[in-house]
Amino acid sequence: MERSGLSAETTPRESIAYDPSQVLRRVRTGRTFAERFDAFSDMYVWALAAVVALTYLTSALYGAIFVMIGQGVPHLLLPTAIWDVDALSVFLLPVMLAAVFRCMLFTGPLGLAQEKADWWLPLPIDRQVLLRPAWLKALGLGASSSVFLGLLWFLAFFGVGREFMPAVFGLGMVFFILMGLGLAATAAGVQIRGRQVVARRISSAVAAGLAATAAALAAFGSSDSAASLLGSAGLWQVLAVLSAVFCCAGTVWVLRGIAGTPGAALREGGIHQQQLAGLLMQGDVRAVATMKPAAPAWRAFSARLTGRLPAAQRVLALRWLRSGLWKPAASISAAALAAVLLVRDVANPLAACLLLAVLLGVLNSSLAEAVRPVATQKELGELLGRTSFQIHRTALAFSAVVAGAALLLWCAGLGMLGFLEAAAWFNWLLGALLCAAALASSALAHAQRGERDWAQLFSNASTEMNMSAFLLQEFMTLIRALASGAVLYYVLLAPALPVPWGIWAIAALCAAPAISKFFR
Amino acid sequence: MDTGQNQHILIQASDLTIGYPGRVICGPISLEIGAGAGLGVIGVNGSGKSTLVQTILGALPSLGGTVAYKGRELNENSLEFRQNVAVQASDGAFFEELTVAEHLEMTARGHGLASWKSKVGRELEFFDLQDQAQNLPSELSSGQRRKLLLAATLIRPAQILILDEPEQRLDVKIRQRLYDRLGEYRRDSVAILAVTHDPMMLRSCLDEAFLMDSDQGQLMAAAHGAQWLER
Structure with a gap:
């Protein structure tokens, strides 16, 4: 049996120019027509199911929003009720973005599926081969979740009796896409540097601060003006520009450190992404309700x-x-x-x-x-x-x-x-x-x-x-x-x-x- | 504690405290593993053997102390570490659509082995997996999956092998063959760090044992370690 020992002198100093995913691609392209057709029809059915599920989910949430604001139903006039739905929409906007950020932190957002982490991370190949797809996936996840929540927010925003404003909607969606990308980039930067715990604390503090601000706005009767500002295209233009800057800064921050992403972080991100997919597919809390040791x-x-x-x-x-x-x-x-x-x-x-x-x-x-x-x-x-x-x-x-x-x-x-x-x-x-x-x-x-x-x-x-x-x-x-x-x-x-x-x-x-x- | 030739220290753990946030398992531990050394980590279940190895590898953060690889702070991401340190997982995930041979191909080519086809063939033969070469992981028994993980660890070049209970689910014949091979590796200056419960492994291919029965553990000759395991 040939020995595998390798002395320091013979160790190559360059990473190996090899993409391990080519084996997977070869296996996939080597399939027979019937196997390929099966794979295609599987993908088609999945895509169709995802579109149908998203449509139903959006409709259900839209319906839920209208039920929540009880159109045509007598309301109780509670003395404690200081907000109206408009004030709630002002509050919900940053809370939703905070939720996207927390979701990104939970999913990594850089992650490698378990088998890829086990087999590919130890290889002395150029890490970019693994990190590039993980990075693109993270950006896609950030943008799509932010856009989904943005769509719901606009449904509620225009649904409470406002006239639909295409310019506001268009600029708003640009804002949500860029914010999604920026939040994914920020979460990736945090992950690369192992600062998730601090980031979670900060995002909780920010959310609490926003709640306090929104409550104060409502108490001083300024929430109506804040809500009406959200109906101006100018504000969304400014927000879109700011989010573009945020997105660029986040991307630069990530690209500076992505090569040093710890393997353990990629592995953990992959596990969480799989759990999230399981949750969405199975509608089951089992994936995210992982037992943490109690104090x-x-x-x-x-x-x-x-x-x-x-x-x-x-x-x-x-x-x-x-x-x-x-x-x-x-x-x-x-x-x-x-x-x-x-x-x-x-x-x-x-x-x-x-x-x-x-x-x-x-x-x-x-x-x-x-x-x-x-x-x-x-x-x-x-x-x-x-x-x-x-x-x-x-x-x-x-x-x-x-x-x-x-x-x-x-x-x-x-x-x-x-x-x-x-x-x-x-x-x-x-x-x-x-x-x-x-x-x-x-x-x-x-x-x-x-x-x-x-x-x-x-x-x-x-x-x-x-x-x-x-x-x-x-x-x-x-x-x-x-x-x-x-x-x-x-x-x-x-x-x-x-x-x-x-x-x-x-x-x-x-x-x-x-x-x-x-x-x- | 020095285990192996002083002149070529590969891994050096200094005052290492291992455990999880809020729960120290053991430490401070100091260890050195030189080229060609063979160190077994032994102890009862839950004594922290695998945690020690995971901490040394950087997969778990240490609660104190440092780990150096060739004199520099250990970085599992570094190219040199990935080129020279072969780690066998106790359990691993597999690509559902890849065969046994394709899994090994991926590892061999990922390490830049020019003659990867012949190396894959030799590993399949060594682990008696020729008949399963074209099988998918789902068609393997747990012992065969274990052999695949070991084959993937040994197919690649390395200066140090880190193994976590390699004897698990292997039959006696393969186990002995594996230990003989590990002995040859050591003669070739490849160091071995292995968590084990098998006295046969300690006697066959390791020369020292690190018993995790106290905060700092104790280093002993492999034969004594084997006796401890047999008690």
């Missing part, structure tokens, strides 16, 4: 808090508390109550229904993630000395208690604001309990569904009806979760009226699988 004090506190629970319930409660899975539901509840309290137009029953639907969706996903190990790994149940049926019942009970507590808190908050009729307490109490049972059932079903091979699902769907059936099946757990709040939606929309039996029937049907398991 020792929190671990000790949660251990004390759950000390008296039975073993199986305790395992689930500790998972729920320590992994931070409780945070999304708590954040949504807090943000929704804050929006209802502070923004005039949002204090309406339609918006409350929408926010409730969002809460149900989030609770469904996070409870599913909490019970997933015991729902899918039979051996865990065996370790706890329980059969599959018993462990599923434990998971259901845990989810129902958590969901019930969250919904009762939500109802109490809305009740205090005057959305719920105190006299009809029986309706919303029973509605919340039924909803909690139904959510427990849908969360368990959501946790038990397997990984989807979407390519196969799409390629098997020969007709639109067929495709719809697949999608319906895929989203059935989510639909069940949203439908489980039927009674609560009704009491929010018509607090003084008795709930019709049909609405009770829907809620009872959703809750039936869980209830039947409890009493079996």
Whole structure:
């Protein structure tokens, strides 16, 4: 066997002029016609699915915006409501850009897929071969996410009763593209220099500062003038120029240091990009809800808090508390109550229904993630000395208690604001309990569904009806979760009226699988 | 602690503290690995063996101390490091659409090996992978995937080999063949740093063991390390 040792004297001083992706290209070009056609049709189906999904998502969000501002629905006049939707749009603009920046930081934005990191990073080749595509991908990701949010923002901006202004829209979109590129470049610069933690802190501080500024503007009655400024083409022209400067500066900053991007950073970026793609494809929080080790004090506190629970319930409660899975539901509840309290137009029953639907969706996903190990790994149940049926019942009970507590808190908050009729307490109490049972059932079903091979699902769907059936099946757990709040939606929309039996029937049907398991 | 010839130190860790933010695993550790040295890192599960290697490689940040490669601060991005330090991952990801031979081709050509075809053939033969040369990774057993990772580590030129439990999932015959080959590497002045749980590896191809059983660890002869593993 030839030895592979290489003395320092024979070590070449130049990097190897080799592009490892050429092997992949060779394999792809060497395919037969049928294989190529398959690859093309896969790509075509994916592209089509992405366009359709984006269209539906945009329509849904556009609809949501109109529901939020409750067109034609009587609003509550809360004394705390100091903002109107225009003020909110001023506030949302920088918040959205901060969100793009955080997304860029999460995804790297420079990243290499795991197999590329494992096989290509150790090669003594010119790093530009690897970094150039990663850089272009980062820019594409930044620009596209910023443009998507920009489109939504303009939909809301023009949708609240303004006349459409093509010049403002055009310049605005230029601004969003350039800002997306600039934010991607800035995040890449931060990544290259390993300063993500500091950047996260700064962006949080900036977001908090903006919130305070917007609140101050609203308190002094200047938010209307700030919002009307956003309707001027001149302002957008200035913003576009500033964003171009920002974009150029960010690009120069990146290009100065890109060659020294640490391999570990590229690897981590690649993992996060894959997780984000999984989240978008599967609509599943499993990818981004990676368990971070809880702080020792929190671990000790949660251990004390759950000390008296039975073993199986305790395992689930500790998972729920320590992994931070409780945070999304708590954040949504807090943000929704804050929006209802502070923004005039949002204090309406339609918006409350929408926010409730969002809460149900989030609770469904996070409870599913909490019970997933015991729902899918039979051996865990065996370790706890329980059969599959018993462990599923434990998971259901845990989810129902958590969901019930969250919904009762939500109802109490809305009740205090005057959305719920105190006299009809029986309706919303029973509605919340039924909803909690139904959510427990849908969360368990959501946790038990397997990984989807979407390519196969799409390629098997020969007709639109067929495709719809697949999608319906895929989203059935989510639909069940949203439908489980039927009674609560009704009491929010018509607090003084008795709930019709049909609405009770829907809620009872959703809750039936869980209830039947409890009493079996 | 000096492991290997003083005159040609490849890796030098000085007062290295390893662990994760808020959790020190061990340290300060000082180690030197010279050309042709063979050092095994041993210890119980969770003692920080792989963390030590990852920290030495720069994949994990150290909590204190420094690591130098050929007298300069270690930089895993540097061309010299990539040319001379071969690292075998304990588990790796694979390209779904590339065969076993194509994976090795990519590594060999990426290191500028002129006669890469014959080298790929030899590695396939050495690891008994000839019959799987045209297989995709999804068609391999876990042991065969392991062999592919090792073949990719050994096909390339190197001055130092860093291996993380290379014995895992290998049958005894291949294991012994691998250790013999590593012994030949050392005679050729290639240094070896290996995390291992296998006494046979310590006896066959390494001459010292670094036992991670205390904050600073302890350096001992490979034979003693093997005895410790057998206890």
